[in-house]
Amino acid sequence: MNRMIICLFCLLVFWGCDNTNLDLATQAGIDVIKAATLSDKDVELLAAKASKQSDSKNSIAGIQHPYGMRLEKLVGDRYNSNGYVFDFKVYLSPEINAFAMSDGTIRIYSGLMDMMNDEEVLFVVGHEMGHVVEKHIKKKIMLAYAASAVRKGVASQENLAGDVARSFLGEFAQTLLNAQFSQAEEKEADDFGLLFIKNHGVDINAAVTALKKLAGLGKNHSFLSSHPDPALRADRLQKQIASPGKIEGQSFLDKFIASIIRLFP
Numbered sequence: 001m002n003r004m005i006i007c008l009f010c011l012l013v014f015w016g017c018d019n020t021n022l023d024l025a026t027q028a029g030i031d032v033i034k035a036a037t038l039s040d041k042d043v044e045l046l047a048a049k050a051s052k053q054s055d056s057k058n059s060i061a062g063i064q065h066p067y068g069m070r071l072e073k074l075v076g077d078r079y080n081s082n083g084y085v086f087d088f089k090v091y092l093s094p095e096i097n098a099f100a101m102s103d104g105t106i107r108i109y110s111g112l113m114d115m116m117n118d119e120e121v122l123f124v125v126g127h128e129m130g131h132v133v134e135k136h137i138k139k140k141i142m143l144a145y146a147a148s149a150v151r152k153g154v155a156s157q158e159n160l161a162g163d164v165a166r167s168f169l170g171e172f173a174q175t176l177l178n179a180q181f182s183q184a185e186e187k188e189a190d191d192f193g194l195l196f197i198k199n200h201g202v203d204i205n206a207a208v209t210a211l212k213k214l215a216g217l218g219k220n221h222s223f224l225s226s227h228p229d230p231a232l233r234a235d236r237l238q239k240q241i242a243s244p245g246k247i248e249g250q251s252f253l254d255k256f257i258a259s260i261i262r263l264f265p
Helices: 002-014 022-036 040-056 066-075 110-115 118-133 137-155 160-166 172-178 183-199 205-215 230-242 252-262
Strands: 078-081 084-091 098-100 105-109
Touching (some): 040 137, 066 084, 066 118, 084 118, 098 118, 105 110, 105 118, 110 118, 118 183, 118 205, 183 205, 183 230, 205 230
Antiparallel strands (some): 078 084
């Protein structure tokens, strides 16, 4: 992260010439520093803004809509867990996807609900909750914020490249939603989702069948381009289910190894 800051700062200094909007370039430099020093509170505020922007661009199922009623039956309108208050809603879209934000926002696309039964949807919900609880999204927000700063730096140039970059200054939310989780982070979220449905009395094999359905989308599907191979994840969970005692949460060693892996994405 420090190397990223130094490189971006050098670029911004290099841009400091006659055809540069210095106010915008200076703000870009400030934003780069902010990206590396975001507090949990900052992350939640940025996540809330990104969630609001995403919601404004999508049609949301109301509480009387069949999709809204189905999700509420599974998880309730708001759900408290691990110190978080989650906000669940359904996007009315044929897209097969789901996402979570650091503020507890979780959105499930109706296209994904169409291809899965209730138990499988609940695993996906638990998986997304895992991303929040394990704080995976903080790194995504930091990188998205840094990317926004880079675009702002380019936009400070009074030329065609600057004109193009300025048109993307409002795309922070989209950058955040498209960022990919690491294999270690997906593993943690899968384990959280598995334990979540187990604790709710749901057949834990639903985790495996949910991932296998996602694997069946084909390698060219947009969902698979931003997620580690669901087939491999399904195989891992299947082996975990077959070994009694391995669904009680991660061991200290597992968490330690995962934290080391995250230092070298």
